[in-house]
Amino acid sequence: MTDPKLDRLKTLVGEVDDLRKASTILFWDQRVMMPPGGAQARAEASATVGRLAHEKFVAPEIGELLDGLNEADYDYDSFEASLIRVTRRDYEKAMRVPPELTGEMRRSSALALSAWGPAKQNSDFQSLLPHxxxxxxxxxxxxxxxxxxxxxxxxxxxxxxxxxxxxxxxxxxxxxxxxxxxxxxxxxxxxxxxxxxxxxxxxxxxxxxxxxxxxxxxxxxxxxxxxxxxxxxxxxxxxxxxxxxxxxxxxxxxxxxxxxxxxxxxxxxxxxxxxxxxxxxxxxxxxxxxxxxxxxxxxxxxxxxxxxxxxxxxxxxxxxxxxxxxxxxxxxxxxxxxxxxxxxxxxxxxxxxxxxxxxxxxxxxxxxxxxxxxxxxxxxxxxxxxxxxxxxxxxxxxxxxxxxxxxxxxxxxxxxxxxxxxxxxxxxxxxxxxxxxxxxxxxxxxxxxxxxxxxxxxxxxxxxxxxxxxxxxxxxxxxxxxxxxxxxxxxxxxxxx
Amino acid sequence: MTDPKLDRLKTLVGEVDDLRKASTILFWDQRVMMPPGGAQARAEASATVGRLAHEKFVAPEIGELLDGLNEADYDYDSFEASLIRVTRRDYEKAMRVPPELTGEMRRSSALALSAWGPAKQNSDFQSLLPHxxxxxxxxxxxxxxxxxxxxxxxxxxxxxxxxxxxxxxxxxxxxxxxxxxxxxxxxxxxxxxxxxxxxxxxxxxxxxxxxxxxxxxxxxxxxxxxxxxxxxxxxxxxxxxxxxxxxxxxxxxxxxxxxxxxxxxxxxxxxxxxxxxxxxxxxxxxxxxxxxxxxxxxxxxxxxxxxxxxxxxxxxxxxxxxxxxxxxxxxxxxxxxxxxxxxxxxxxxxxxxxxxxxxxxxxxxxxxxxxxxxxxxxxxxxxxxxxxxxxxxxxxxxxxxxxxxxxxxxxxxxxxxxxxxxxxxxxxxxxxxxxxxxxxxxxxxxxxxxxxxxxxxxxxxxxxxxxxxxxxxxxxxxxxxxxxxxxxxxxxxxxxx
Structure with missing residues (x-):
């Protein structure tokens, strides 16, 4: 028999995974297929989908489900124990970082990456330094x-x-x-x-x-x-x-x-x-x-x-x-x-x-x-x-x-x-x-x-x-x-x- | 000056739009680029992104914002009046249909579309009829x-x-x-x-x-x-x-x-x-x-x-x-x-x-x-x-x-x-x-x-x-x-x- 809490956890992490797959396609398409004119709209769509995936993953319900689940109830090698163990570790890491900081890191690296291209082109380290x-x-x-x-x-x-x-x-x-x-x-x-x-x-x-x-x-x-x-x-x-x-x-x-x-x-x-x-x-x-x-x-x-x-x-x-x-x-x-x-x-x-x-x-x-x-x-x-x-x-x-x-x-x-x-x-x-x-x-x-x-x-x-x-x-x-x-x-x- | 309620509405419908764009790429990619092996995972990702876009759009906050906004405060031709007017109409339509029914309609048409291909191939109307x-x-x-x-x-x-x-x-x-x-x-x-x-x-x-x-x-x-x-x-x-x-x-x-x-x-x-x-x-x-x-x-x-x-x-x-x-x-x-x-x-x-x-x-x-x-x-x-x-x-x-x-x-x-x-x-x-x-x-x-x-x-x-x-x-x-x-x-x- 399966624990309904575990089923619910699977449903929730499944949705997060779907959003990550959507992010993956947005990324692949941008690098491989997208006409350059789509850059601004793509940046916004990617940011929203990425943020939602994060929000869905750090949702209180996932924390409560993890609190109610114990990996030791299952064989260490089992799917169930692994799912609880790995989700818990990911969840605890994700919860530690305030969304504002994550957002700032993303913005900063986006800006820095934009500066990196020209800096490398012109061999101009000074222009990248503040980034x-x-x-x-x-x-x-x-x-x-x-x-x-x-x-x-x-x-x-x-x-x-x-x-x-x-x-x-x-x-x-x-x-x-x-x-x-x-x-x-x-x-x-x-x-x-x-x-x-x-x-x-x-x-x-x-x-x-x-x-x-x-x-x-x-x-x-x-x-x-x-x-x-x-x-x-x-x-x-x-x-x-x-x-x-x-x-x-x-x-x-x-x-x-x-x-x-x-x-x-x-x-x-x-x-x-x-x-x-x-x-x-x-x-x-x-x-x-x-x-x-x-x-x-x-x-x-x-x-x-x-x-x-x-x-x-x-x-x-x-x-x-x-x-x-x-x-x-x-x-x-x-x-x-x-x-x-x-x-x-x-x-x-x-x-x-x-x-x-x-x-x-x-x-x-x-x-x-x-x-x-x-x-x-x-x-x-x-x-x-x-x-x-x-x-x-x-x-x-x-x-x-x-x-x-x-x-x-x-x-x-x-x-x-x-x-x-x-x-x-x-x-x-x-x-x-x-x-x-x-x-x-x-x-x-x-x-x-x-x-x-x-x-x-x-x-x-x-x-x-x-x-x-x-x-x-x-x-x-x-x-x-x-x-x-x-x-x-x-x-x-x-x-x- | 702008109404903060209007700004908030723009933010929220912007997120919905981002999710719809993600859906668009999932769809385009499926039809044009995706190797056939990806069909099952894509169906799940598309369903989740589509459902979230809908959920985000019929969120109570959008209803409350619309209640507090009046298109008559702006010129009929203005961006503001149009945004309120069109969003209100879309919102009222979307709110009328229970998500369960929407889900059933989607599932039913997905099943029927799968049956349509072979039915057409074999000129077999009877196999499509129940759908x-x-x-x-x-x-x-x-x-x-x-x-x-x-x-x-x-x-x-x-x-x-x-x-x-x-x-x-x-x-x-x-x-x-x-x-x-x-x-x-x-x-x-x-x-x-x-x-x-x-x-x-x-x-x-x-x-x-x-x-x-x-x-x-x-x-x-x-x-x-x-x-x-x-x-x-x-x-x-x-x-x-x-x-x-x-x-x-x-x-x-x-x-x-x-x-x-x-x-x-x-x-x-x-x-x-x-x-x-x-x-x-x-x-x-x-x-x-x-x-x-x-x-x-x-x-x-x-x-x-x-x-x-x-x-x-x-x-x-x-x-x-x-x-x-x-x-x-x-x-x-x-x-x-x-x-x-x-x-x-x-x-x-x-x-x-x-x-x-x-x-x-x-x-x-x-x-x-x-x-x-x-x-x-x-x-x-x-x-x-x-x-x-x-x-x-x-x-x-x-x-x-x-x-x-x-x-x-x-x-x-x-x-x-x-x-x-x-x-x-x-x-x-x-x-x-x-x-x-x-x-x-x-x-x-x-x-x-x-x-x-x-x-x-x-x-x-x-x-x-x-x-x-x-x-x-x-x-x-x-x-x-x-x-x-x-x-x-x-x-x-x-x-x-």
Missing amino acids: LERNLDLRHRYVECFPKPDETYDVLLDDYEPLMKTAEVREIFDELKRELVPLIQEIGDAGEVDSSFLRGEFDREQQREFALKVVRRFGYTDDEWRLDQTAHPFMTSPGEGDIRLTTNFRPNDLSSIFASMHEFGHGVYEWGVDSSLHRTPLGSGVSLAVHESQSRSWENLVGRSRAFWRFFYPQLQQTFPAQLGSVDDEAFYRAVNKVHPSLIRIDADEVTYNLHIILRFELEQELIDSRLEPRDLPQAWNERMDEYLGIDVPDDARGVLQDMHWAGGSLGYFPTYSLGNVISVQIWERLQEDLGDIDEQMERGEFGEIREWLRTHLYVLGRKFTPQETIERVTGSRIDPGPYVRYLREKLAPQPA | LERNLDLRHRYVECFPKPDETYDVLLDDYEPLMKTAEVREIFDELKRELVPLIQEIGDAGEVDSSFLRGEFDREQQREFALKVVRRFGYTDDEWRLDQTAHPFMTSPGEGDIRLTTNFRPNDLSSIFASMHEFGHGVYEWGVDSSLHRTPLGSGVSLAVHESQSRSWENLVGRSRAFWRFFYPQLQQTFPAQLGSVDDEAFYRAVNKVHPSLIRIDADEVTYNLHIILRFELEQELIDSRLEPRDLPQAWNERMDEYLGIDVPDDARGVLQDMHWAGGSLGYFPTYSLGNVISVQIWERLQEDLGDIDEQMERGEFGEIREWLRTHLYVLGRKFTPQETIERVTGSRIDPGPYVRYLREKLAPQPA
């Missing part, structure tokens, strides 16, 4: 809504990686830094890999067709997926059985093929969430880091593997014979895995990428702890780029202004990218233990068994458990950078001749 | 929510053509019938027009490009408009400066070019509504008939005119030289204006179209007055098709099952199509009086003056006045079929040799 100061100020007020944490940064991090502590991240990142800085040095010393053939003219429509060929092999179907062109790629799912990937097909390189696999990884995670969890707070991926682990798995562990390209490279050559006809598969494999310190995070290779993240993670902590003033960010940024990557930053556009996250007010977000890298290999090792030699499957263009393993072990769980619990259920251990570092070294370190 | 009976039953209950009307049908009609009476429509339609039945006879006696070249292979992408060329000349810009492919064409506007046309580009005829102009007419009406009216109940076209007058103006009065094709036909020939290279412009003009009784309303010509409507209008009244049982619809339909158009109906798929309106529960909708035809010519005559010889402009491919006349005289008004008031403001007279009948006769009756 960053305002964002930071509001984040300080936000932190004060919560019980005193071990470290201020914990509160920010928790919004993106629930229940993760700054100290844990620091420990992981310190190990990464210790291992990766010398690895980059070794690779640099071994000499340059030729990747010149990856730059050139590549017809967008042909890139799109090739990307579709790849993700269809992975599990994309026209029944439940879309792939569209956009300026800043993202994945979103406005409902069960409705997975939307976006990619920026660029005319002068092949990066969008990897970006498509990346977004597929996000999409297939949402796609695989158990049906019974939909229209509840349990019905999506558990955290940004775990999400990123899946985008990285499909982009890097699959999409930058030799086995993958054994199958796909002949097709790619056929698609672009003028550009790739004289490039052999090993040269291509080495080029798409080239490690080389560079300025821009989103274009970085598998190894140096993490140092871009660590730099941001450190600066974010210093900012929120008031050890670093926003006005001193460019200098701190440039010094650390030199220290970690040996890179001279020529201007702020290619330095501290390159990402939109801080303008958007997202402090605490960046670490999830590298945590995702770390987790991806932990999960992959377990998958390999279970499935044996998956290279053979990939060389035959078969990815169904990989996808199904990930689905049944990870994706189905949705948000039933905490991120840490989820990772432990799948891998048997806590987050551990060891496997990731070994993977990078084995794949990318100079091999003895 | 039609249920819909009709619910409409009887709906009618009872309102004060006793002169005729039962008045209540249904009012939802689509506010404040219009059945008796007025009947008078107009009786005149149309009296004039058009013999006109069709005359045209038939004069012999067949060759339109065989309009059937053939026409590349969809080329059709789309040509349609875009046309609507761009009319005023479509990439900044504020979209044109997409869909199964059942429609226009929608999910916000100011965001006008979305859809067309079904069919591979075997050119009808989508006219359909595109038709949807442009709907779009340019919404596009031209005065900015100050947006985010209020005044911010859209005033009624379905007046809306249809604009789609018909751009489709027929512009798009099927000799002057229009003087400019565009050479381009169309160039686009389809194999199909049209040997067809001269006069032959083409006659073909796209061919009058010929046929089975399907949406494919009907300018003259016979109205008889398809009159037939439906008559049957709808008989149904709601219980003079006709739903089970007897097919027979009544077929008899009247023979009487008005001399057409034998071979099966119900091409007869009573062809339209989705009755399955969707929309009784009272059909007359607005022919009323739109009538109004379109009344407005056009005034436009011609003001602008002089517009044929010369159209022959040069210039439509800006026409569009601006319509905008400043009609589109800007939005819903500020009643449909009847709006028509009188623009044309100086009430709805009158005289000009329309004259137009049809002059354009399409056999000319003395």
Whole structure:
């Protein structure tokens, strides 16, 4: 028998979920479909729908229902216990922040994002500075809504990686830094890999067709997926059985093929969430880091593997014979895995990428702890780029202004990218233990068994458990950078001749 | 100075409008973009957003504000008086219908629409019959929510053509019938027009490009408009400066070019509504008939005119030289204006179209007055098709099952199509009086003056006045079929040799 209180809770969170899906469509449409003239009306509609979703969720009735429900009445693993547990945690967080502050944070980040575009364009940090100061100020007020944490940064991090502590991240990142800085040095010393053939003219429509060929092999179907062109790629799912990937097909390189696999990884995670969890707070991926682990798995562990390209490279050559006809598969494999310190995070290779993240993670902590003033960010940024990557930053556009996250007010977000890298290999090792030699499957263009393993072990769980619990259920251990570092070294370190 | 009650009313109806815009996007996306797998989640999200918009609108606070506001405090023509007047009318209508009944009507029409597809496919009226009976039953209950009307049908009609009476429509339609039945006879006696070249292979992408060329000349810009492919064409506007046309580009005829102009007419009406009216109940076209007058103006009065094709036909020939290279412009003009009784309303010509409507209008009244049982619809339909158009109906798929309106529960909708035809010519005559010889402009491919006349005289008004008031403001007279009948006769009756 079911508790009528639980049924009522399901009804109410179902309505909140419907409103969030409406927000999702408003957002996707704005980025992908909306004519620019619709911007003002869309801003108002989005604000109203977002505010109503929040109001409906923090309604007193939900609080009263939660007071009358006890997750201990059910198996820890059950849908019921998970629903009560996760809704309670979300509810308690949401109740702590006054709607006025939420509103101010939203407004401030909207204004700052509008200023970020031109600031980056003109490499004009000063014009963004007041916005960053305002964002930071509001984040300080936000932190004060919560019980005193071990470290201020914990509160920010928790919004993106629930229940993760700054100290844990620091420990992981310190190990990464210790291992990766010398690895980059070794690779640099071994000499340059030729990747010149990856730059050139590549017809967008042909890139799109090739990307579709790849993700269809992975599990994309026209029944439940879309792939569209956009300026800043993202994945979103406005409902069960409705997975939307976006990619920026660029005319002068092949990066969008990897970006498509990346977004597929996000999409297939949402796609695989158990049906019974939909229209509840349990019905999506558990955290940004775990999400990123899946985008990285499909982009890097699959999409930058030799086995993958054994199958796909002949097709790619056929698609672009003028550009790739004289490039052999090993040269291509080495080029798409080239490690080389560079300025821009989103274009970085598998190894140096993490140092871009660590730099941001450190600066974010210093900012929120008031050890670093926003006005001193460019200098701190440039010094650390030199220290970690040996890179001279020529201007702020290619330095501290390159990402939109801080303008958007997202402090605490960046670490999830590298945590995702770390987790991806932990999960992959377990998958390999279970499935044996998956290279053979990939060389035959078969990815169904990989996808199904990930689905049944990870994706189905949705948000039933905490991120840490989820990772432990799948891998048997806590987050551990060891496997990731070994993977990078084995794949990318100079091999003895 | 402004009344704070009025400001508050504006805020509240603004939120309702935001939710309706969200509904609009959910709908557009479902029809145009959504992968089919998203259907279930979308149904839930749409239901919730639609219900919340209704709940927010019938909130007691809006009633209290309206009680405290008096439109007579402001000029009749002012924004303020119109807002109070129109909101009051909408509110009083919305309050009369119990939410349970609204919910039942929605569910019933959703079920009936699902049954309609297969019923039409299999020409199986019996499978749709229980749904039609249920819909009709619910409409009887709906009618009872309102004060006793002169005729039962008045209540249904009012939802689509506010404040219009059945008796007025009947008078107009009786005149149309009296004039058009013999006109069709005359045209038939004069012999067949060759339109065989309009059937053939026409590349969809080329059709789309040509349609875009046309609507761009009319005023479509990439900044504020979209044109997409869909199964059942429609226009929608999910916000100011965001006008979305859809067309079904069919591979075997050119009808989508006219359909595109038709949807442009709907779009340019919404596009031209005065900015100050947006985010209020005044911010859209005033009624379905007046809306249809604009789609018909751009489709027929512009798009099927000799002057229009003087400019565009050479381009169309160039686009389809194999199909049209040997067809001269006069032959083409006659073909796209061919009058010929046929089975399907949406494919009907300018003259016979109205008889398809009159037939439906008559049957709808008989149904709601219980003079006709739903089970007897097919027979009544077929008899009247023979009487008005001399057409034998071979099966119900091409007869009573062809339209989705009755399955969707929309009784009272059909007359607005022919009323739109009538109004379109009344407005056009005034436009011609003001602008002089517009044929010369159209022959040069210039439509800006026409569009601006319509905008400043009609589109800007939005819903500020009643449909009847709006028509009188623009044309100086009430709805009158005289000009329309004259137009049809002059354009399409056999000319003395």
